[in-house]
Amino acid sequence: MAHLDRLRVDHLDRPMAIARCSPAFFWHVVADDADDASTLGQAGYRIRILEAANGRVAGEPVADTDWIDAADSVAVSVPGFVGEPGTEYTWELAVRLAGDEREVRASGKFGIGLDTWDAPWFEPRQEPVLVEGPMTLGPDSFAPAAGAPAPSERLHPPRFLRQEFTITEAPVAARLRISSQGVNCSSLNGVPASDELFEPGYESYQHSISVHTHDVTSLVHAGSNALGVILGDGWYAGRISILGRSAQYGRILRATWRLELTFADDSRTVITPDETVLSSRGPIDWSDIFIGERYDARREIPGWDSPGFDAAGWEPGTVVVAGAPEVAMPLVPFIGEPVRRVRELTVADILSTPSGETVLDFGQVVAGRVRMTVRGAAGTVVRLEHAEVVDADGNFLDNILGVNKDQADEYVLAGHASGETWEPLFTFHGFRYVKLIGYPGTPLAEDFVAIVIANDLEQTASFASSNARLDRLVENTLWSQRSNFLAVPTDCPQRERAGWTGDLQIFAPTASTLMGVASFLDRWLANLRADQSAHDGVVPIIVPMPPAMDDPVAVDEGLSGIRAAAGWGDAVTIAPWALYRHYGDLRFLADNVGAMRDWVDHQTQSAADVLPPRLRDTDLSDEQRGHHELLWNGPFNFGDWLAPSTLGDGDDELDAMMNAPRLTAELTGPLFQLLSLDLLASAEDELGDTAAAETRRRQAAAVRAAFAAEYVDADGFIAPNMQGIYVLALAFDAVPAGRRDLVIGRLVELIHEAGDHLDTGFVSVPYLLDVLWENGHADLARTLLMQDTAPSWLYEVDHGATTIWEAWHAVHEDGTVDRVSMNHYAFGCVVDWMMRRLAGIDLVEPGYRRSRIAPDLDGVLDSCSAHVDTPYGRLAVDWSRDADAATLRVTVPVGIHADLVLPAGWSSTAPATLEAGVHALSADRVA
Template identity: 60%
Template structure:
């Protein structure tokens, strides 16, 4: 039976985007692509027959200008990243675009949007200098390496007041003869900045411009400030802080990595009512002073003295003539390339009220927000002037409910302080230039009795649109899904980081693992596109090597002389391979070939490095050993001669972690590097070959496939025994070998049997590390063991995904047992998204939403009707629209509801023993309700009758 459940609605155009963004002000390209969706209403099987795009120059005052491009009516179903032939926008210009779409059911739909082209794309169009305010130089501090001696040598000893310096407050006054009809503020900084115009904040971004490879390029933020300016006097105010540029960052916690003096630059582009244009540029007349912020560091925290506030400092009525307080700045030429900011900025994306304020047995006052997050606290307080309130942040409490600091490293204080001004009506404060990873706050010095309503957690993140949902008959899986979303939100902040409280570093391995899940859960097209630009930038200085961390802080170079095993890992399998994996996954999820084109040369450089390194280095155990000609030739093909992170954090390799964590974490690298390297080498060769074919580089594709086949043959000969065994006997080694087709077809059954034995030997628990865990359940499922895959997912004793859910986790942990059964806490992050990669499996295997063609133009719906769930509902917002499924079993079958977006198709694939209505396995757009029959008798499990 087929039923249409939609109420009557007409079709309409929806989600118009330019290069994945809604009405962008300053694109980094001059020939953007256009995308749209068709909401079909009640029409079934709607398709797009043709489209027409017209682009007009947008005149100041929003008047439509001359026609810049017109495709005419194009007979095509395409609606994702559509090019307009011949259109090349002018740098700094604004445009409107009008879209017409004709559908198969004779509807004509119209809509439109706007976009602007940034400056600095192909020309040197930046005219303003850096403004360098009077300031103290940032002190370079932090450990000099990883060894205890190096860490001790760099350990800061001075009080914070003597180590840190206050952010600078800048005033730029200017006069306008006329109120402009168009005004664009383009601004960036070496540091982080918050602009104001005439007393009001400009934009809603925080921590702009974010984190990037500052010594190679810096992004410029563009703001429409037309309505903020007035005829006569105006004032642009800028607060400038250390941020990632000069503050303490990464796992070393070192400061001044990119520079030790803060600067900002801006251009105010104006168009008068008579059409004349002019620029307002800063000069030595920009004044600066310190304000109420005593210090503000991303890691350490912020101290704010409300008694030192400067009312009206950013307004025209303010008196700035006291040169002991307001001092002239100096100007410095801009030499680093400035480029338009790409994508979504960091914003306040949510607010969570405090759930409880409690006092524990040791007298601590603890504020609990109920959720581990990245952000800061907005506090209301009333008390006497000079009272200091101290807020210390942590992700977890110990087994007794007391505050516990579970963060490794120096300069990771996560402490904010507020000094009251004593206002009778009370005061409200939120830090400006810091953020923390936390759920709990230890409160000290708060006057009176703190109430939950006085505290709000302000969640900050890059403002990425959620694109997926999952609910089921097992609430634990729903919580696991939510935990993964929260971890992605906390760590997709400026760059994809590993954790928001300890390192905040762009570890490439974490993103490589998580890329498919990331692109399912949120719209990460622009965010990861920008980050991959930093990957390419940092790669250029390393002979094709992709750094383990991107952006790569300059101070990490000291690790090369550290002497530790960890420091030897300068090029890592599964980490550097992010340059092949992430562009491929972005192409698959968004159907945008530009991800492949932009990264193609970087992919080749990485693969070429692997090839050169394979020929140059042999495994340490074979150095000086006589090899046969055949064996030597094999090892020259295999990238197996250097230490990698390997299958990092595989549980069985961490037995001695509590006693000696530094040694324990290196056991997996020692055991698995020799095998993991060639496996990821083959994987990257495959992806390079597929990319080359799509881009028309067929000769490169052919060579890459031949090389991948040779690597696989050499690997099998060297490491796989005739009975399908691989040493060391670790689950992860077998998982990767099977997932990456390293096992000859004749030996796949034997290798699978050995993997199953290893899983059973672990009492049906996973024993996979970072690199193999994304593939574990799929390998079991695809090789005939779906029930074992389900068993592993449902385990709730460690190591398992649901153990942390059982223990009350609200995010994904770094380690499987970060909190022990007795409540004791390990020194590990409670907010690492990597192991949340299982959500991708849940969406594909349980809900049944499977991507077949790029952008979900074709999908499969293959729900797990034979599994442990009675009900599952999920959706993915694809580039074509929402693809959704909802299934529920009953005693004699199931009801499956599928929504397919216009422009997509879905093929229904059911397990053996289930039967679809005749001819209903291939679905076009619309909502389809399918009554599915069981062909092997009624279900005897506990399901609704």
Template identity: 50%
Template sequence: MVAAPVTGLTVEYQPSPLAVATPRPRLSWIPGRAQAAYEIEVRTGDVVVAHTGQVPSRESHLVEVPGLVLGSDSDYEWRVRVWDEDGAVSGWASSSFGTALLNPDDWTARWVLPKARGTAVERWTLLDWIQGRRPERDVSERLRPVQLLRQRFTPEAPVARARLFITARGVYTAEINGATVGDQVLAPGFDSYASRLSVQCYDVTDLLEDGENVLGVALADGWWAGRIGLTGSSAQFGASTGATWQLHVETEDGRRRRIASDGDVVSAEGPWTHADLFIGERFDMRLHDPAWSTPAFDDTAWNPVEVETADPAVLVPFAGEPVRRVAELPALSVIADPDDGWIIDFGQVIAGRVRLTLHAPCEGDVITLEHTETLDADGRWFVNIEGINKDQLDTYVAAGRPTEVWEPSFTFHGFRYVRVRGLQHPPEPGDFVAVVLSSDLRQTGSLHLSDQRLDRLHRNVVWSQRTNFLSVPMDCPQRERAGWTGDIQVFAPSATNNALVAPFLTRWLENLRADQDADGRVPILSPRSAYDDELASTGSGFGSIVACAGWSDAIALVPWVLYERYGDRRVLADTLDAALRWIEYQRTAAAELPERLRDVSLTPERQQRQALLYNAGEHFGDWLTPSTLEGRPLHEAIGIAPQLTAELVAPMFQAWTLTITARSADALGDTGLAESLRDRAAQVRAAFAAEYVDAEGRLPVALQGPYVLALAFDMVPARKRPLLVQHLVDLIAERGDRLDTGFLSVPHLLDVLWDSGHAELARRLLWQDECPSWLYEVDRGATTIWESWDAIAPDGSVRAVSFNHYAFGCVDDVLYRRIAGIRATAPGFRSVVIEPDLAGQLDHADAEVWTPYGPIRVAWTLTGDDAAIHADVPHGVDAVLVVGGHSTSLAPGAHDLRVTMPTPEPVVK
């Protein structure tokens, strides 16, 4: 018998990757029917390097092959076949992959550093930012030109295979013989450079020629030396840029040769008179010679480079998806700016840059492009991002050719609108294209809802995710662009629905582990520079925070999300030790009393309770709680929620991290560790309840957020839960059925209400359109998720805040799970509950979620009391449909069902 064919072959989540970054790659496939056994064979050339034989197993996702030993820079083919439950065997399904440089001694190249002045070292503090201080010198005096590097080489025989391994201190583009290498942008990306610097691999076989060749590299400051972060300080990792590469060439006669960066490289300044990730770049087309990376170019006037020995331990293979141009948006309109120039509207807030086309410009014309996310209430130009070195200004100097096309190379901006100045003639919309940049993640989920506003809310979340998942999970694509741990901690579940984020977040977690302090503290942002540490050591208040509750807990919570949604045990194993070190730091820090108790005489019993609770020190608390911000200047209001909530929030996250880490230990088979962690979590919960929950179930702070977290994290005895639920309901009513939850509690608000019998109240909050609410933003034209609920006031006035922060988009997970009705109940969607919300305000929903076994799709339409439900269940997934309290098991395959909703029982008052 022949079984259904096998499809969807991947290695470490990727189809046919060029350079797998691990010597132990995991293989995945999708069986055509329920799998009972599999067989895998891996070979390089004619040599079989691993063969499993028939293995009885249902597993088809992230399967490790015993005995598989991979070599560096090698090509492999693999194939798999499966047996179904009836004993039928499929045909072989085949794929391929290559490997990166897997061993430190594979790297022999040296760093080459152009002989150019270093980046101006600018140091700014949070106080400088708050006080509005700005650099006194012009950009042209503080920034420096992009450097070009050239290396000549000769393969000596026809080339059969060539791989370029390259990275930089800064960001780079590479060319060979005048042709661009690859389609990545802003490589090597953002890393914790002191500990790890990613090396990219490119197949350049088709770019090499017989005889002399030239490798050219353009090198800009990037994250390494440029102005980054909230303060806009420069040279946080180093003041001088450099690059290192190895070109591995295999000729047709079987010889292998390694061409490495060394002292034969020469350098010169390029046509970019400056380029900075935040400030922008200036390109002078008059200085550009497109032949600069070809053998015919005369480089006799170029300068020799300095060389430096590379530390192979810091150089790591890049894993996952690089940053690419993932979409292009046409200009929707061009209007004249009364203050000079033209305002281009692309209709969507993005991260990226503009490709400009000029028709018959004059030589020396200077064209400037300013970027912003919003206009003011009157439709006039408005700069919504203020701060040091947040210029977002690109400049182009024309060469005077009939047609000139330019797109920046070494910068990106957060914008919807662009103001163009310096044009000789009125532009046409077709002269401008917005190029969207993002880590090129596979978009795996879809969601369509009959309520247009809710549907727009989902699309806003997707856009915020796409434009902020750029090398690292950023908070925003304009002001900070930093890997804040709190942001991704609250958003990770939503992220998994919309895109295949496992490799992306796994790579970021490697940076986070590298940034963890020796004492166990997990930083509030990663990658983290030495200057971040310096600021914290000399700062006070928020400026002194290195680690804090809800942010640092990402080290345990984000891996658990990846395990829940992808069944990935390796990410749990890789982060377990870091999570335990963070837990131990919390235990040690619990010895410190909150400031309000330091001069209070405590009973021995209370001293014992307090010694269990991580509740002292500086924390952000339930950051951005709406009611604490109202009617006050931001610099005064921003600290109120932390002051009120930090002491409660910190031990709640302490208990939750203990619980999640216990589950991780269980998943990894360490039951003893899991039991120990659960015992400690129970002690923390008991101490918290005794210390902070009174007999009537009240917490010391009358804000929604602490009640939400206490209920979500099981911080109170079961007998008191109804009391806390009622207090939460009352607090919501006092706010006019509007949310008043901050950064850490808003992800849990609707679930807490749903699970405590208040689904209708949860729906009212979801559909609320008064500020603060999700639909308030939608009604005011939002195309992404705002940082502040009131970024645009009811009167239309606009605030200078970010219009693209994904964190509050965490509600998107509720739309998938609660509204559309797809909820995983076992890791990797091995089992799911399909429970659409047929009692809400929608009459139709259509959702699809990726699983390791194929997509799950649910579409439903409600007509009166009758619901038509369609469900696609892949093989390998156990599904249960729940409607009106009744459960029905769904076998793999397509299902079309009609159900009649039960009549609600009358409410007895």
């Protein structure tokens, strides 16, 4: 028999307030006995949707598919169903199994968020946030201004808000919908409304702000009640981005809420901000998302968020009506899994450094903060400074350069004899090491816990092999993804925390394999579409784009002058395609195809309008001019960013970083133009617009011909003769068939000349190993993966990395540490290749409906066990081999067909296609 599992609505488990009124439904058909899986299948399904009133399913179904004869269980729609905003539903699923008339049933719940917002906002009395920080990116961006005032002189305290109300009976259902300009933390009658952090998150606030919805039924009772809200600067008003500039979206904090109470007789009461709301400062002296937080326990206010509290001295504020100019942006339901405390780490070691400092080592680089227990006299100040590394001598090293990147918290003791425990509220840091300053007595390991903070995404893959270093590489990538999938997909959790589009597009396939990112990236892509220029279709290099970095007056002709960047803006085509391929949900394409077209149209128009700088004063033939009018090669961009050989050893690191753009920008532009044309054509095909797809393919063919004519010579040489450009030209099919072997030969020569090291930059690294593998150089691909001198993946592992570094040489052979981020996920993109090529799990059709099992039995591993949780269920492989034989155990979920592909020189009696079930197989090497 079988059962139904993992019922999801819009990729979420029982969501309370989704954004779509017509959602998609997902489920797994699971065999109760693995041996029966091969005989199972879904012959048909039926979905009934009923309104859930007051927690009870009421009345007749509002939608019923009746029986549909189909095996679909991924992104299934219910024709005709359009849910009512603000309403909750139960959905009942019945599945008819193939081969007989047996049925299995299950049910789930979902709610639809509000599509309009009528609640007023409350603005507490406050000092406006101080506007500070540089306006442009340059050398000054990496050093705080000399003599900058202390945080206590620049920052303001969060505001504590309370609203007391009385009801005559307890509700049968209570929902708190809340949002803010700034970050908020809410409670009812002294109990947190949820375990979510940093609501409403980080987004393009000028376009929309999210509303979080919480079930608070158990927290509201008959009689007097009190709603409490703490309001801090967060990303909205605090210091953000590489600039560390404040108040980029606003200087004044506000909050709005609807506490919706439903009673047994179906009557409703809605509590919203009004003149009864009072505010005060609390024990938090100051708090900033980047700088840190200071808490004075002597000023705690017991009972402030409980009924009956004496609020004498608390102040009224201003009630701002919904839609007023200062709160005119739309409020939308929050999409996806929230930010939470996802793990806790204990102290691995307490270091007494050569310089005499006391440093906690948590053994792992994380994003989060520390929960501390301390005992001491009232007024004692304990300072915690955070960093990712110690230097070559073992001393604490602040490895993050930049304005307002303090990463320091302070706690002022109340003096409780029994001790006191504290964790910051509105800040987080990137760290492994914490320097203690002013800690009274001898610190004990059990008095400190590292709280790991991230969006609460499920890990959906694993990799364990006969090579512990490769296993650590995968683990490092998971930790970097966990650290950086926090509110938005960031580049690093300390210096910038910015949603660089280039980083995300590089990592999107790996991210989708390792964690359940469908809703998380759906929300980010909504911000990308909002930030995309309505004028010319340009996709920002950062999403959300901090306004100070998007100021046309402040930019210069260097790094901060780059607006439309190859490989960055192309995230609009690459990310939706990767998500569609992984999750099988066509809405990723449908939602984004308009933005994809606008971006490709921008590339097309820019190609026609702008020549490369080196050709602008050159007499071109009509043929050459015709070629260049097709090629998006004029605007300056990041090129193959951070290609190792271009960085040099000079003192001017910022200038050295510009070498790769100067050398390669002219070529990366048209190469990514080709990729986006291909992906847009594929998306239009999938969406049924075959005529548009054919038009894009004809354009791509013309661009390919122009690129080959202008850049690929008869001997297969492509200037500037760098690995990354050859890789991209091959990966994106920009090389004519007759010259392909020559170009591959050039690439192989360059790798050998580099001592079998990679010299690929940011945008070409994801394609390097696949290009070699697919073009007859699998051994060289394996050699690069296993290389253990820099630049290489295993050099980092061998030098103690617990995450993926920003720079290949972040720690030098002599132990010298560069002051760069130790937590950038982008180069972890190699894990996607490892899962596909080494473990041998790959998708063929969207959603893994048809997959490929192709283990690397000729490679560097003697065994490998891996899995991917696909939209249909867990697809897993466990293989081992010796010189002459191999054994494989393959688990295929119901709904997937897996093609077994063994390397040349291996044979098996196993079927070529594996159906659902657990398959124990053997293979032999043939002469």
